Amino acid sequence: YRDGLIYRDKRLVNWDPHFQTAISDLEVEQKEVDGTYWHFAYPLADGVTYEHPVAFDAEGKPTEWETRDHIVVATTRPETMLGDTGVAVHPEDARYAGLVGKAVILPITGRRIPIVADAYADPAKGSGAVKITPAHDFNDYQVGKRAGLPMINIFDQFGRLLSSEFDVFTWGHRAPNAQGTVLADEEVVGETGFDRIPAEWRGMDRFAARKAIVARAGEEGWLKAIEKTRHMVPHGDRSGVVIEPWLTDQWYVDAAVLARPALKAVEDGATVFEPKSYEKIYFEWLRHIEPWCISRQLWWGHRIPAWYGPNGEIFVAETEAEARAQAGDLPLIQ
Structure with missing residues (x-):
């Protein structure tokens, strides 16, 4: 500590909601499970539209387009969307070149979030556009740092949607933030996504929240497709529960x-x-x-x-x- 080798910082960790502790990468077991990609349409802000290719020739060059007022993102974790702070597209993806710097309106919350260019977005995967939730995904955390996006926690230490605007994990007291400053209650609100969560969902388990968000997307018409997949999901090697990437002080x-x-x-x-x-x-x-x-x-x-x-x-x-x-x-x- 005196040599500056040990320090306190707010970063994303592997969080075990059962044992309620940060765990190391070595304590995480990756399991292949049946999953789903839900394709959501995020409406473009300010009346913006663009021409999206829908047909291609033998060489892969677009031959037909349709005018869209939305951008489609695919996710296996709909429950994190309330914490989205951006949408990323690849900087060389011609389809979205004119949208970089524009914004979408995040469904449910009604918040404006920017469209950013980042090489993490794979043009060949899904729609080529990805939702960015820096506080709840390790790749998104890196994109968020590069793009300067806010990092908004929407879960408590039990893996539930926040139930209080002051519902932050403090190890039994109001712990200091990364700058070494203890936050007063009225200052904590900006660090959490409590105000993004519908009142009836506050305190809801993350997997129940997943179902609620998918149901709402279907009701409101922004659920565009459902695609079954097999993917790797991190589990705690001792608890057996799904690990939650979580932004916290450690x-x-x-x-x-x-x-x-x-x-x-x-x-x-x-x-x-x-x-x-x-x-x-x-x-x-x-x-x-x-x-x-x-x-x-x-x-x-x-x-x-x-x-x-x-x-x-x-x-x-x-x-x-x-x-x-x-x-x-x-x-x-x-």
Whole structure:
């Protein structure tokens, strides 16, 4: 911590709603299951329309178009749409070139969200346009960071739609945010998606919310297609429940800095792989390593030796006495 290698940050984690804790990638089991792609039509804002190709010649060049006032996105997780903050299309996808920078109106919420260009959107997959929910999907989180999109939590720690505007997970007290500031109740609203959730759905389980949103899409006419699929879904290896990507405050180790000597040892030949082909795997892993989440919300987990002051001050020390000496007259909570 004193060397800046351990720090507190708000990032997306693998969240186990059963044990109510962050877990590591190694504790996540990917299971192939039967699933569904629901195709939703998000209406374009401000009366915008565009010409969408609907027929192609033998070389794949469009020959017929139709005028559309919406853009279609496909998702296996309709329950996250209330937290959408953007729609992404590939920067080289000619179909949507004129829509980048425009906006759609997110159904149910009525909110304007931007259409952004990002290489994550695959022109050959589905419609080529993807909904972006940065607080509830790891790929979307990266797109959101690149595009500067808001990151809006719509779930509580149990995997339910928020039931209160102050329903945020605080480990028994009002925990500091990534800037080390404790939020007052009136300031928390902007960090959650409570005001995006219809009153009758608040507190609803995520899978019940999925059914409710699909039903509403069908009733209101923006459900365009239902496509069956097989896909990988993350599960907790101990709990067996579906893991929820969740934006929350945790403690991290700067793994990229710690990896440098290990990288250098192989690059300089001090450590040799046999067979040499395994170097490629090693380099791919360590050169793209993410910060390592070391905090857990389990009674049997290792406790971070951090104490918090009333305004979000953080005091990390080997003993409580040392932390109190750092804090002076401030009351502390561990």
